[in-house]
Amino acid sequence: MANQERHKFCIIIGAGPGGLIQAAELLRQKVLQAKDIQILERNDDYGGVWKRATYPGAACDVFSCLYQVSWHRNPDWQCLFPSRSELIEYYKNFAKHYGLSACTSFGQHAVRVTWATEKSLWIVETKDSESRNYRRWTSRVLVQAVGTFSQKHTPAIAGLDRFKGEVWHAADWPEDYDFTNKTVAYVGTGPTLVQALPHMQAKANLVHVFCRSMAYCQPMPNFEYPLWARRAFRWTPALLRIYAFILASAFFIWLYFAYRPGSWTARLTERGCRWYLYREVSDEHLLSILTPAGRFGSKRPLVSYSGFFKALQKDNVRVINCPIVAMDEFGLIVETPRSSDSKRRIEVLERGEDHTEEIQSMDQTIHVQADVLIWGTGFKVQEWGGTVPTIGRTGETLREHWDHYPNTLYGTMTSGFPNLFFINGPNTTPPWASPIQGFELQAALNTKAIRHIHQRSLKCPIYSLEPRKEKEEAWTEAIKAHLNKLATSPSHDPTNYYLNKQGQNTFFWPWSHTYYWWKTGERHSGNECVDCAR
Structure with a gap:
């Protein structure tokens, strides 16, 4: 009332x-x-x-x-x-x-x-x-x-209510959560993953990253402003305004044309992002997953200044590009490209009974075990x-x-x-x-x-x-x-x-x-x- x-x-x-x-x-x-x-x-x-x-x-x-x-x-x-x-x-x-x-x-x-x-x-x-x-x-x-x-957008996955692990959307991340000895399934490859993965990977036992399509990723060096620069900005406000104007102008000129396919700026930007990817990633299978389709800007471009690609190649990180078709108590059921039993698996899960052996016996399915499921789905x-x-x-x-x-x-x-x-x-x-x-x-x-x-x-x-x-x-x-x-x-x-x-x-x-x-x-x-x- x-x-x-x-x-x-x-x-x-x-x-x-x-x-x-x-x-x-x-x-x-x-x-x-x-x-x-x-x-x-x-x-x-x-x-x-x-x-x-x-x-x-x-x-x-x-x-x-x-x-x-x-x-x-x-x-x-x-x-x-x-x-x-x-x-x-x-x-x-x-x-x-x-x-x-x-x-x-x-x-x-x-x-x-x-x-x-x-x-x-x-x-x-x-x-x-x-x-x-x-x-x-x-x-x-x-x-x-x-x-x-x-x-928040969260996919509707059959069997989600049966999952016994922890589940949250990236926008509801428990602050200071401890990933020590956890097996994590992260769905999505947006900006949150780029920034969070190095921190998760450093503590988790295993991180599964579900990537259906990748955006262009730009390398950007992040550096600390030296004390003399901060003092100069404080003592001379006009200097800070000029510095901001120069950065804003360069940022505008580059991206304004980079978002327009066919321009020389767009072509150079796409080549630069691919060069960065090929320099950082050597595994051919992983490259096939991480190579972006479409044009620069078709999906929100990513900015990496925290070692994102290096984190993806760590021994305790797995990148999966197969669709999630269902879930059970212990994790996610993933459909491989040759699988033909996804509908049957969903029907088994929706019956609400324990049919773990029946599910595991189906050909061409992958069961991904997880303690934590994070929706990075935007x-x-x-x-x-x-x-x-x-x-x-x-x-x-x-x-x-x-x-x-x-x-x-x-x-x-x-x-x-x-x-x-x-x-x-x-x-x-x-x-x-x-x-x-x-x-x-x-x-x-x-x-x-x-x-x-x-x-x-x-x-x-x-x-x-x-x-x-x-x-x-x-x-x-x-x-x-x-x-x-x-x-x-x-x-x-x-x-x-x-x-x-x-x-x-x-x-x-x-x-x-x-x-x-x-x-x-x-x-x-x-x-x-x-x-x-x-």
Whole structure:
């Protein structure tokens, strides 16, 4: 039963980088005061995805000087690539600097959001993670900054409920878990495995890595900044800005063209990744498994600076590229290329009886024993609007509204959902730039609209704003044509989380952040949005 109703002018769901940047921007621009803002976070501290990334070796694969807010730079990053602990500390200090702790409630899981048309308010219902009590909040404006990696994807495997070992998704990794003498089955070859495998392999008795298809892996040296460099950045802030600009420009020029098949940059990048693979791996069978198919960028490229390929070749690591068809009490049943009895094995398992001997007698099957099963199978990125059930002006949920394609205006607003804004919404992420810069641009854009709503609300308390449907459709269609030129296009036969069920990329912004800033510079001129004042 909901209780303890509270009202704020603006509620922000999510205390990760996006939510914090949005709150700080509202305060910096003096649009609202801290008493007018409420940040709701389901975790017990700041950091968002980095707070939840508790696997060993967790770190960012974007340069530390770029994975920070341009108007709150840290001169004291320890390494070229920041660790999880550094990132959490940075955003905790960021929140402290802008006084956001006074308007943040932790342990609040948003379970439902509803637009109340008569009052022109958003009603946000949360569940406290400790007391399990429900609380009701209301706000004039709602910002969803829940991120794209919040809904875990776990395969449905027959017999999973019979497995007696430990099971978790990589996003729910028990912190400081001890792998000593454990036999581990890790399913997936994404960025988490690249960083975690050297740590698992060093302690585990045996690690089975299930790899169905491999992405291109780039070698990147990670080094500690010397003390003199950190002091120079601190004493001369302009030097840090110039250094970040040079890195960002080089990063952009390289990857912008590397994601476009046929360009000389793409060809050189693919050759470079293959050269690195062939230099590191000598076993022909393992090479056949690890050699990527498709083009660079068809799947999310991997960044290795922790000895990933060397760890894969250790004596206690096995790489398996056969599909998992079922599970039993002690491990996984894997189908070999010549096996024809997978259906029969599944039927045996589903009978729920002990038929271990029958299963083991079947030809062409492999039983992989494991004490621990880890799903490194990613997230439901394409379920836009599904993280927080959101009911709009017409009674339609945001998930239903975006079922065919998540049409938005600038990736930050959508029709039918007045006064609702997004950080890291559909088609706002260019893979050749830091997402933090994108969050800054989107937060600044949202702040302009929220300022407009706040000013109009002084005279008309039920004022609301939403984009015109034809404008957001035009915006989305203009993006689609250019997305088809990227390596993620279905014409390059990729299987990745960027594409929806229609084969359309709903994730990327196909140009630069500078172009996004220019395209959105004239927002709210009167033609893009509908003023809903009665």
